[in-house]
Amino acid sequence: MPSLRRRAGTSLLGLASLAAALLVWDRFASGAGRGDVASLDAVGRLLVDRHELLVAAAAVTLGEAALGLLTGTVFAVVAAWAAHVTAGARGPLQHLMLICYAVPLVALGPLLTASVDRGAIPVIAAAISAALPVFSSAEAGFGAVREGLRDLLTVHGAGRWRRLVLLEVPGALPYAIDGIKFAVPGALLGALIGEWFGVERGLGVLLVSGLREGQSDLVTAVSVLVVVTSSAVYALFARWARTVQRRRGITGSVT
Amino acid sequence: MTARRASAPSGEGEAGIHGQALSKSYGSARRAVHAVRDVSLKVRSSEFLAIIGPSGCGKTTLLRMVAGLETPTSGTISCWGRSPAELAREHRIGMVFQDPALLPWASLRRNVEFVYRAAGRRPDHERVHEALDLVGLTSLAHLRPHEASGGMRQRTALARALVMEPSLLLLDEPFGALDAITRRRLNGELERVWTAVRPTTVLITHSVEEAVMLADRVVVMSDRPATILREVTVPLARPRPTVLDETFRDTVRECMEALDA
Secondary structure, eight states: OHHHHHHHHHHHHHHHHHHHHHHHHHHHHTSTTOTTSOOHHHHHHHHHHTHHHHHHHHHHHHHHHHHHHHHHHHHHHHHHHHHHHOGGGHHHHHHHHHHHHHSOHHHHHHHHHHHSOGGGHHHHHHHHHHHHHHHHHHHHHHHTSOHHHHHHHHHTTOOHHHHIIIIIHHHHHHHHHHHHHHHHHHHHHHHHHHTTTTOSSSHHHHHHHHHHTTOHHHHHHHHHHHHHHHHHHHHHHHHHHHHHHHHTTOOSOOO | OOOOOOOOSTTOTTOOEEEEEEEEEESOSTTOEEEEEEEEEEEOTTOEEEEEOSTTSSHHHHHHHHHTSSOOSEEEEEETTBOHHHHHHTTOEEEEOSSOOOOTTSOHHHHHHHHHHHTTSOOOHHHHHHHHHHTTOGGGTTSOGGGSOHHHHHHHHHHHHHTTOOSEEEEESTTTTSOHHHHHHHHHHHHHHHHHHOOEEEEEESOHHHHHHHOSEEEEEOSSSBOEEEEEEOOOOSSOOSSOOHHHHHHHHHHHHHHHO
16 A cells, blocks of 8 residues: 555656646746747647557667667676686777777768668667667676686586576676667667768758757647657556566566 | 485496695785685585684685685685596586575576586476475566565575585585575575585585584684684584584584684
8 A cells, every 4th residue: 555655646646746847848938038948839730630640650760679679688698708708808899899989970971871771880889879778787697606606607517608698697687788778878879870971851851850840849749758758668667677677586677 | 395315426436525735825926915725624424514614714715615716825625536627618516605696687497497408408397397396486586586585586596506406515614795574484404405405515614503504514714824624513413403512502502612722
């Protein structure tokens, strides 16, 4: 019961915060000389009237972000494992991940345009944005496997591959999921920015088009969609992470 | 419960474990830290040997060398004529650590089954059931480690160590982190289980009473680098008496005197 009450309290607080934010936004948009900020009403109308266009664009961007998130996660987990098992590789891999994450994606655009198919750019951009959080978490996960379990496998003559499959991957799982949770908004924004480099469909294309044509309601509607989608997917992964952690008796965040 | 006697690897009779002039040091030659120095040790087949000594004296290092987890800087170890690594490849070693080292995502039963997977084999469910029964966990085997008490977790680790019928059982302070009451109860259970199965056993412990209660022979080691100070034969019959008699107290005193010397 107290848990239910606490959950209801948290939900109410969340709703109240959202209502307050919307109220501030509406007051700001309706203020004198603020024509470049769309009103709540205008954004709401656009979301209803042009929902087919927005849903189609969101599906494209989400698909690219999901593929990018998957690619970035696989790359990050493999890199984290390599850093874990090869002492000398840890530092260089950490630097490589950091550099990839720190380079502005917009600056990478021309390089990517010249070297890969334009349709792949949003996926690559999403993967780059997603990799570092997953890498950091997975690396911590591989390191968190108990020494006694490693010794146990050695005592039974298990090699590196069996240790990876039986111990290290399942052990790193809650950490990786926690990292993916934080990588979701980055992947979505990466896909969005990647769409600016010659792709024909997607939320990024709508965003650029809205900015060019001064359609503040379209720009705001796309932003709202991105924030809502990021929050929803983040919440899904957070729930998954909590479930996995609860099953393992882990309290609090693993990272 | 049909406990099966552990068998020594074929054709080796009473030879058991033979560590010859074992030394282990860490670090560079100039700044080497000597954990173990020139220790020779024999453990007969089906013997229960306890090693006691001051904290940090190198007992665990010695045990890890026997398990093949550490390579001696000098000296040799033979387990029924094989190297520890060969014995490990044959899955003839069972080991229990101070930290039970259980998979947090698996039930206690799955944790016992885990050694089969570690060995690249399919779990023998009958043996798993027997091992769980041996340590009194059959009805609680569905629990996950975080739902079990410290004693249950350590009993799971013991069942896991015994399930593949090892020739060599290595116990590294298995009850060191438990409270005195649980520890005393588990000592009794370990003695009962060991008497039923009789694998060649090496126990590392800080507790002189625990060593005398469980072992056939107690090796007393010096402070680091570990060397053998004295070997004390325990003249107590099995099963060990629950009421501690004069012989028990004398043996404990003998070990204590060796430690204090």
